[in-house]
Amino acid sequence: MLVSVDIDTEAWRWFWTVLAAILVVGEIFSPGFFLLPFGIGAAAAAVLAWANVKAVFLIVSIAALLSLRPLIRKQDEGEKDAVGANRYLRKRGIVLEEIDMRAGTGMVRIDTEEWRAVTEGESIPIDTEVIVSGITGSRLVVKAIESDTN
Numbered sequence: 637m638l639v640s641v642d643i644d645t646e647a648w649r650w651f652w653t654v655l656a657a658i659l660v661v662g663e664i665f666s667p668g669f670f671l672l673p674f675g676i677g678a679a680a681a682a683v684l685a686w687a688n689v690k691a692v693f694l695i696v697s698i699a700a701l702l703s704l705r706p707l708i709r710k711q712d713e714g715e716k717d718a719v720g721a722n723r724y725l726r727k728r729g730i731v732l733e734e735i736d737m738r739a740g741t742g743m744v745r746i747d748t749e750e751w752r753a754v755t756e757g758e759s760i761p762i763d764t765e766v767i768v769s770g771i772t773g774s775r776l777v778v779k780a781i782e783s784d785t786n
Contacts, residue, residue: 645688652682652693669708673700724751724768724776735760735778744778751776 659675677697684692724746735742735755742753744766752775753766760766760780770777 645685648690649682649685652678652685656682669704673697673704676700721771721774721776725771727768728781729766729768729776729778731760731762731764731766731778734762735766742775744776746776753778755779 656675656678659671659678663669663671663675674697677693677695677700680696681693684690727746729744729746729751731742731744731753732750733741733743735744735753736759737754742755742760744751744753746768754772754775754777756769756777757779760778765781766778767781768776769779
């Protein structure tokens with residue numbers, strides 16, 4: 637004997653409304669737009685359930701998922717934000733204390749911070765403009781910027 641369970645329309649309205657709220661709030665706390673397409677599908681099902689239309693959750697969820705994929709791919713392809721000392725890579729600065737590898741001296745100012753610096757080449761005199769090419773330990777690896785004065 638097959639038993640048919642008939643859930644009234646009012647229950648479906650509230651089910652989809654609560655599910656949409658849970659999924660959208662859950663998306664806030666999860667990375668990667670995983671719950672958002674299903675939250676959009678549940679929200680559409682909730683709105684249409686109030687208009688007595690049924691069976692839209694799956695269709696809208698799949699459409700939302702497919703439309704969000706290019707946005708997510710584009711976001712993931714971008715350059716990652718630099719953290720810590722890496723934020724100084726490719727930044728320009730000025731030499732405050734001569735950078736001499738033999739003497740182990742060297743100090744540069746990048747933005748408003750002063751850092752110990754080393755170079756892979758010749759010594760770099762005071763007031764020379766430099767660019768950060770790497771980081772070794774707690775020191776910035778810098779190169780002198782050639783000035784074109786003709």
